[in-house]
Amino acid sequence: MRRLSIVLAAVGLVAAACGPTTGGPAASSSTAASAAPVRGGTFILALWQEPVTLAPHYRNQTAANVAARVVTEGLARTDTDGNYVPWLAKQIPTTTNGGVKLTSDGKMDVNWELQPGLKWSDGDPVTSADIKFTWQVWMKDPNTISRTGFDQIESIDTPNDTTAVVHYKAIYAPYPLNFSDGLLPKHVLENVPDIGKHDYNRKPIGTGPFKITEFVAGDHITGERNPNYRIAGKPYLDKIIFKSVPSREVAVAQLKAGEINGMWNLLEAQTPDLEKLTDIKMVITPSPSVERIEMNTAKNQDMTDPSSTHPVLGDINVRRALIYATPKQSVIDKLLFGKAKPGTSPVSQGWASPKSLTQESYDPAKAKQLLDQAGWVPGSDGIRSKGGARASLSITTTTGDQTRERVEQILIEEFKNIGVELKIQNQPSSVLLSGSWSAGDPRKRGSFDLVMYASSPGIDPHSVVFQRYYSKNIPSSANGGNGQNYTRFKNADADKAIEEAGATLDLEKRKTAYATALKLLNDAAVINWMYERAGIDATRVNVVGWQGNVWDNITWNTEDWYLKPS
C-alpha cells in the first residue's frame, strides 16, 4: 500500500460542507416553487425495456434502475449540478468535517451518520446495522453484479443505531457513492438464504417515496405512496406505474394518445416528430455516454501481442489523419438532429471532466498533408500505402444500429477522400460488447482495426479511467484477458497520473491528474471521440417536476412530481 502523507493536508469535497441536513436534494428542486402542487393522481411511465429485478445488488438494467429509484435509497447521491449530496445520511463525510479519517497505515475510515427517525416502508426503523448488512450481502451473494467499492471495505463498526464506521483497506476515493444503489433491510432479509427466491427481488422494502404493491412481469409495476416516507406531505402522486411497452415507437404512440404520462429514453431521430406537438414536452439531459472509435495500435489478430505494432494504425500520423477526416459536427447535425456534442474525452461530465481538452477537428486537407509527410503514397486506386502496407482498415460496430451504420457510410466516403480504405465488419453487440475474453470479444482479443461503440463513466471516473487507459490493463493472453485498454495505449506518464488520481482524496489534485492522463491519451491519438450523447425523455405538458439529472435516473425526484389538471 502506498503511504500518503500528502493527502492528510486540507482536503475538500465539492458540496461537502453545505449539504442540507434533512430532506435531501429534493428540497433544492426549482420546480416545486411555481404553483401549488396538486396532490393525488396516477402517473404512468413507459419503459421499453422490461425491469426483471429491483433488488439493488442484482440490478443491471437502466429500466430497472428507473423503476427501483422510487423505492430503494442509499446514503448519498448526486444532484443536478453533479455534487455529492446526502440522501439517507445526515451529511457527506469528508476529511474537513471529520467524517473521513486517514490512518497512519494508509487505510481510511468513513463515518456515516444516518438522519434521525428514518423508517422502512413497513414501519421498522432504519439503523446502522442495515448499512453493515448491505455490505455483507453485497460480498456474500454470488449473484451480486458488481462488488466495486464494497470489496475495498475491511470491516464496519456500528457504535450506535445511527452511526456506521466503514473501515477501508486503503484510500478509496469514490467512497461517497459506495452505498448509493440502495440499503438492504436487515430485518427482512437477515434469514433469507437466497434473495433470488424472495419476494424482495420484485417488491423491495425501501425508504423511497413509493412502495411496490404490484409486479406483473412483462406488463407493469405499481408503486403506491409510502406512508412512512421521511418528507411530510410528499410524494404528491398517489401512484406511479411503470408500464412495459414493446418498443420506443409504441411508447411514443401511447404518449401521443395520452395513455401514458411520460416515457423514458427516446432516440434523437424521434425528436423532430415530437417537437411539433404542443401537448408533449421533451427533457434533454446531457449524459456521460461518449460514442468513440478506438484504434488498435497493435497487430489486428486473435489474441494479439500487445507489444506488436499495427502496420497502418501503428503510425500516429495515420491515426491523427483519421481523426482530422471525421466530420463530427455534420454527423451530429444530420444523424442526431443536433442533439449531441462533438466529443473530446471519455469523461464528458462532472467534476473530473477536463473541459479545456480538445481533439483534432474536421480538416481533410490537414489529414492529407499529414499522410503525405509521413510517406503514405496514393496508389493507382487512390488508396495510400507505405513500405508494402496498404492503408486499408476495417471498422466494427454493433449490427442493427441504424445511426452507427450511417456513420460508417459517411466515414467510408471521408476516409476514401484522404486515401484510406475502410471496410465494414460489424458484429452483434452480444459478441462485440461481450467484454469477455472467452466469448471472443474482438476488443479484448485485439482482432480489430477500428471499433465504434459508446461507454460512460460514473461521476467518479476512476474505475473507468484505470480499466481503460492504464497500461497494465491491456488485455492479452498473458494476463488472462484482463482490462479494457483496447487500443493498447501505453504511456508511463499517463500511468503515473492515473495512479496519483486514485491515491488521493483531494478533488483538485485528482482532477488535474485525470486531465494529465487524458491529455496524453489524446496526444497519442488512439481514440476518436465521436460525440457526447444526450438522454432524451418526454412527458405530457401537464407533468410538473420532471427534471433530468446527468448522474441519476429520470425518477430521481418523483416525490416532487405532480399532474396539473388539464
Add this chain to the structure above:
Amino acid sequence: MGTYITRRLLQAIPLLLGISVVSFAILKAVPGGPLAAYESNPNVTDEDLRRLEHTFGLDQPLPVQYLGWLSKFLVGDWGYSFVSHQPVLGLIGERLPNTVTLMGTVFLTVLVLAIPIGVLTAVKQYSWFDHLVTGATFAFLSTPTFWLGLLLIIAFGLQLKLFPLGGMATLGMPFDPIDRLRHLILPVATIALVQLGSHVRYLRASMLETITQDYMRTARAKGLSERSLVVRHALKNAAIPLVTVVALDLPELFVGALVTEQIFGWPGMGRLFWDSATRSDYPVLMGILAVSSALIVFANLLADVVYGYLDPRIRFS
C-alpha cells in the same frame, strides 16, 4: 392401442433427450453470451465478470454444463434466470396463463370461423365467395405477422382509436372482462387471420375431395337434402385431416406467439422467450424449449391416436 401409446411414449424419451442436446448446443453456439449485458456497466470489473461466469457455471466444459442442467431438470429444479435470479419454473408459471388466454381465444376463433368458411368455399367452388376467400387467405397467409400486427395497430389503434395500442389491461383499473377483451382483439386478429388461411385451405381441399366421392353421389341419389349431405356425410369425413392440424396447433396454446406478443406487449411465453434469447438467458431458454418440445411430441401422438379413432381404416401397429 395401449401398447401403441406406451411404445410411442417410450420412444419420446430418447427423442426429447436428443432435442435437449441439440437445443443446448445451438444456444451455446450462438456467439456472445449472458455476460455481454454487464459490459456497459462502469462498475463491473473483470473480477466481477469472472465471478459471475463461475456462479453461472459458464466456466465449465459444455458437456458438464449440459449434464448439470439435465440432472437438475429431471428432478424438477429448472434453475435460475441469469438476469432476474428467479426460478425458471416460476417465470414460466406466471406467463403461462396470459399465453393460454391469448392463444386459446385465437384457437377458438379460428375453429369457429374456419369450419363454415372452409365448407362453403368447397361447396360453392368457383363462386365469387370462393374466389374472395381464396384471395384473402392467400393474402393473409403470405403476410408477415409483424407487419400485419403493426398495420392493425396503426389502423384500429392510432387512427380509429377503437382499441388500445398494446398491453393486457388498462393500467390502474381493477380487472374488467370487457377491458381484457378490448386488449385481446387486435393481437388475436393478427394471429387468427394468418392461421385461418391455412385451416380454411385444408378444409376446402379435403371437402372438395370428399364431395366427389362415390358414396356422396349415392347419398345424393337417395334424395338426401343438400344440407344434411354436406353436414352429416361430407364434413364428418372431410374434417378428419383438420383434426391433425388442430392437434398440432395445441402446443402453440402454451408456447405462445413470439412475434405478436412482442408487438402488442403481451406478457406471455413468446415474449419471455424473446427477451431471454436477447439476453442469452440459457436456463430460461432451455426451460421453454423443453416444455415446447415435449408438447410438440405429445401433440403428435395425440393427433395420431385421435386420427386412428376417427378413421377406422388407420391401424396402429
